[in-house]
Amino acid sequence: MIECTINGQVVQTKEGQTIYEAATSAGIKIPTLCYDERLKPHGSCRICVVEVAGARSLMASCSTPAANGMVIQTESEAVVTARKEILDLILANHPLDCLTCEKAGRCTLQDLCFQYDIEESSFDGKRKNYDKDTSNEFYVADQSKCILCGKCVYVCSQVQSTEAICFIDRGFETHVGTPFEMGLSESTCVSCGNCISVCPVGALLPKRKEKYRYWETREVKTTCAYCGVGCQMKLLVKENKVVEILPDKGAANEGLLCVKGRFAHDFIGHPDRLTTPLIRRNGTLEPASWEEALNLVTEKIQTIRQEHGADAIAGFSSARVTNEENYLMNKLMRGAIGTNNIDHCARLCHASTVAGLATTLGSGAMTNPMADVKNAEVIFITGSNTTEAHPVMGAYVRQARKAGSKLIVADPREIELAEEADLFLKIRPGSSVALSNAMIHVILQEKLENKTFIEEHTEDVDQLIAAVAECTPEWAETVTGVPAETIRQAARMYADSHASSIIYSMGITQHVNGTENVMSLSNLALVTGNLGKPGAGVNPLRGQNNVQGACDMGALPNVMPAYQPVNSPETIARFKEAWGVALPQSPGLTVTQAIPAAAEGSVKMLYVMGENPMISDPDTHHVKEGLEKAFLVVQDIFLTETGQLADVVLPAAVFAEKEGTFTNTERRVQRVRQAVMAPGEARPDWWILMQLLNRLGLESSYKGPKDIFEEIRRVAPSYAGISYDRIEEEGLCWPCPAESHGGTPILHVGKIARGAGLFKPVQWQPSPELGQEAYPDIMTTGRILYHFHTRTMTAKSPGIEAIAPENYVEIHPEMASAKGIQEGDLVAIASPRGEIRVKARITDRVDAQVVFVPFHWSEGANVLTNGEVLDPYCKIPGFKVTGVNVEKTGDLGA
Template identity: 65%
Template sequence: MTNSITEFKDAEAIFITGSNTTENHPVIGAQVRQAIRKGAKLIVADPREIPLAKDADVFLKIKPGTSVALHNAMLNVILEEGLEDKEYIANVTEDFEAVAETVKKYTPEYSAAICGVDAEDIRKAARIYGGAGVATILYCMGITQHVNGTETVMTLNNLVMATGNLGKKGGGLNPLRGQNNVQGACDMGALNVFFPGYQLVTNPDAVAKFEKAWGAKLSDQPGYTMTQAIPAAHHGDVKMLYIMGENPMVSDPDTAHVKESLEKAFLVVQDLFLTETAELADVVFPAAAFAEKDGTFTNSDRTVQRVRKAVEAPGEAKADWEIFVELMNRVGYEASYNNAEEIFEEIRTVTPQYAGLTYARIEKGGIPWPCPTEDHPGTPILHIGKPARGKGLFKAVEWVESSELSSEEYPLVMTTGRILYQYHTTTMTDRTEGINKVAPGHYVEINPALAAAKGIADGDTVKVTSRRGSITTQARVSDIVGENVVFIPFHWASGANVLTNADELDPLCKIPGLKVTGVKVEKLA
């Protein structure tokens, strides 16, 4: 995130897209509602009429996979009506002309036909966002989990820079992370192209730095992403998979293919519970939960915070770092740490953004990175004055329809997401009796018009089929979704990701198109 969570309530306009914020990020949702009470205007774009849609000044119920067309149309209006920040564009950005030329054809009428919304609503949204003194954009996996997810984020960045909202308090471009400490995991190098601190593995200087720090020879080649590693295991190119705190048997696309792939590799799983993935493992390491270990978490706005051990871990469960240290020593890499703080001190020496952070400094409150020195206060707002790269790079992007929507056999668009009551793959929440009474299993939301055409009533058992397979679930008839759109929450193993596509990935970040799947729905007797 470019800005801190506490700033959202100071924005004059908020554009939320691809995020069911009040259900998936309730604390941030509360900040948004505080902003509305203070007079902020709200724009919401989503395939479903999420709770915040009722608070919105403009709600754009877009067809899944059409966000690029919407964002281009909003920029079209901003430029046509002179709402752009000409000084910011001229002084601290580049390649603006290519974007301005590209968005000319994306008139509100042109994009409205693609997105399935009213052209005047696109104009109204653009005027609210472009006309505000300070505006922020919040987005989540409804934007990124597409085969053009990276480019979709680029079009949001175009909006932010064109209006001069980068580097402003209450402004910026703010991705809401899907799980706790996702940001921290990325910071620590849990990405296939980076060492800790986003230092490229292909950079010889970075390789030399970490070889010296760790006393080991390191590869200078990018590794696999998760979505590449599992197919590679299926093909025999990956012989072993070590999965920590993740449950791809539920969260990854095309469940049948995932299972086949995991069964072909030597599988190690490190987790709190025996998940659907751990049940397939050759070795399971029981890990301690957050309240059973010391360490730090880094939240969505880059704030590094202490985590303190409150209770002892049960049975043989150990803190993750203890498992890793024991494993390293057993395979011949000598490692010796006495506690989590010693590891954090090492992190500081190799990660420039963390260099000024110490346990003493974050004892009573978190500090956002970058924090390069011990007398630095931290950086709640990125890109003040100008983008960190020197000049902000505009990117011209064309909308392309997903190949999932090209089949007459599967004419409906299935999108997936989370609900308030269950967390991710239910590894933890399905052990709570009260939660399971409220949200015991998956279902499919169907628009009343579609339900009537297929003779489906609320509560009926239906079959949903894609190119990958079929699931049986319960129909929930509701106009929360559009007429040719269905929604299935992904939390359960026998649900949405049995149907989603693992074959086509975003060419840049390799994320699958989980939010757009061609399906058909049939009533079962």
């Protein structure tokens, strides 16, 4: 620590911190136009100059290190004079249209001119005159208002790492634009809006659907409802409408948002929202009262339970609703109805993560925080299109890459990060186990393993050694298509590092051997000792905003909240005491079992909350058969494709209309806050579930989600130390067993959670979808940046729909040439389950025998995927490998 004096106040600060940082830590405000704590100091604006005793000139406080004994004045006469001159010069070529400028009220230049009494420039300078760039769907760039502070350029290059904009020309003509002045719509811009968020003036502004002034709005801090990153954000509310979203700085997102979080919020107040309960009468869904709808659902539950037993009812909880609501769905199904038939969409994405990592490590969750990847020396990304599916995490990876981290990418497609990787392994779909085993083979053969870690923290290493003995890189080349020498390089790079991080997502998990894929990655981390320390770990990226929380709350058929087994005597006793009822003890049906059971007639009723299986589940035609045969209750925010088949529809509130918590992919429990009222008769999911609990005899009188969370703390040990008060400003990572505990950002520190890391030998087996004579091509699926899950929310955004209006298939030029397919042609893709028709995109991102189809659209990829053959450990389907036949339309019975 060093000591300096600022405005007569003695300030202690860490050595190496700037004067600006020292002053800020002491509560002394220094104005600036260009500073951002995430950027390398560049001192562009000079507004932050201060006077240092003994110095020849004023110094930029944002880029000058504080020194021991320094005496500093932040508002001396010389400083104020300099700031006035700088503002005078800026105004010389800045338009004075504050009365009509949309940034008024949130403009830093306006505030500083007011503070220092600058009304107009004393210079008769030339004005800038640039055409506005309105080509982006979400925002406008007006360089006539730019003050060249550089924040947008540096945030784009250093933080977001997209590098879509730069400085162009020199001298007076210097301005910010895209390379070659191509315009934003033709640039590499991904519309994250992070440049807008840091612009201190009106040069970058969102396109507004209606006029508002910033002083007419109020801010509500909350958590994003899209992917599992859990970005913190501020909802700007005018009257009862969210008019804009701004990023907030939280541990998960560090002030970043993606295009969906920043701009795709039209769904909140969309006119298509469900506003009243609906009951099917004479084949048509008609409006009903809450009393009618809830009574009908209750009567059906009671009748079916009496005539067929509780296990004739199944419920799907949701990764989109809060922890409190998932908990009550769990309580409804198990406590009030008496069945363990509860599951949710984790079954279709990360059930294999939960099963695999719980077996080998004792915890089925992400081991390290997302931003911790910046501490990694080597990053191994496999089965994760990180920059599109989890854009903020993708930004962290790129930041790490620029700071010197090495990057290995293994994927069937040449994703964006493949272009930046030190090694890109273009593997065949379904060959991940072979790759992992071959890498471990090399590590053991070349004695690169961490022997001390293996001896002290693992068990069954001999079984692993035997299992990979024959898995040479040459053998793996025949399976994966990756050259043997490249596999060796990847193994050496991963092992020869003090901290290597594995990042994966559904490209690993959504296979019929998904659990073994996960176990093979755990083996790789264990054999090299890459657990329990910064920059390392096995890090699954969860797909939806609260899929981690839904799992934590027991929305799984075999465990109660906090992963307590349903057949454990301790679990049964704990929840009998908490709920006052006896609980079922046999594990229930998974999503992938419940729908076939409905089709077969053994499940008579399905209660679907916040899920859309008509798009998300495999083999759409078979899904429809099951949904149509059962009595179907759908609780959602829109009349989805699933809702259209329902017997009862219950209108729910969106995240901006209720209180609660989400748990993000790094196990961080964060607050969700109500900003607006729900439309019409729509109600929060917790309220709906509480009404049913009371009708079914499990008396509940929660005043709100906080009461529910307090009950969660009592029955879920990993959440016991977390409270609303403790996470008011920043979330906490579980496990957090007591209020005196600070949470657990990194798992397995000092000791693996299960006691010792278990090596689980696995052998590669080809997918049953491969080698079908009638379906010789391979289809794989995934997300794209501009849509989310089943498009329930993103399809309501005109900007999103303008960029990504329809489904498509990526086809390699070699396959396209052989089949006579050209760019834009309508292509028929068939599997044993059905056929779809989509437009072709010709690209070498995929291999010659592989096609890629996004899964967001109805009548899309999941019409073709297989829902019958499941992972034996966790019952997840093999979405990522489907045998198909691809032909130009007209050649398949068009």
